[in-house]
Amino acid sequence: MRRGSWTVIELLVVCAILIGLAAWLLPRYLVRTPANEGQPSRAAPVERAKGVECMNNLRQVRSALQIYRTSNESGPANLGELTRQGLPQSMLSCPVSHLPYGYREQTGQVWCVFPEHKGY
Numbered sequence: 001m002r003r004g005s006w007t008v009i010e011l012l013v014v015c016a017i018l019i020g021l022a023a024w025l026l027p028r029y030l031v032r033t034p035a036n037e038g039q040p041s042r043a044a045p046v047e048r049a050k051g052v053e054c055m056n057n058l059r060q061v062r063s064a065l066q067i068y069r070t071s072n073e074s075g076p077a078n079l080g081e082l083t084r085q086g087l088p089q090s091m092l093s094c095p096v097s098h099l100p101y102g103y104r105e106q107t108g109q110v111w112c113v114f115p116e117h118k119g120y
Helices: 008-030 045-071 079-085
Strands: 102-104 109-111
Touching: 045 079, 045 109
Parallel strands: none
Antiparallel strands: 102 109
16 A cells, blocks of 8 residues: 655655756856856855945945034045944945945045945
């Protein structure tokens, strides 16, 4: 009499298929691939998430600069002055390259100096 359960062979075949699919798909999404002819490279999801974190940091720094300018006559001499207003020091640098953000005091512009984040 046969029960409605799986045999060991069937389980091994299913596991082999799942391992094969994982080996085929995971490198595509977890590893950065070089750019092909004329196509930009695909960044791994972790790198894209850090890029989003960089954009969010810049948005917060720009908002903090606007608030600073409303309470003072001019902008801060450097971004370090924003930490005295409550902005964490970790938000003043890129999460990918850990380089401090660029800041132009005359115009109040803030940007990421990491080349791949150009335009943030």
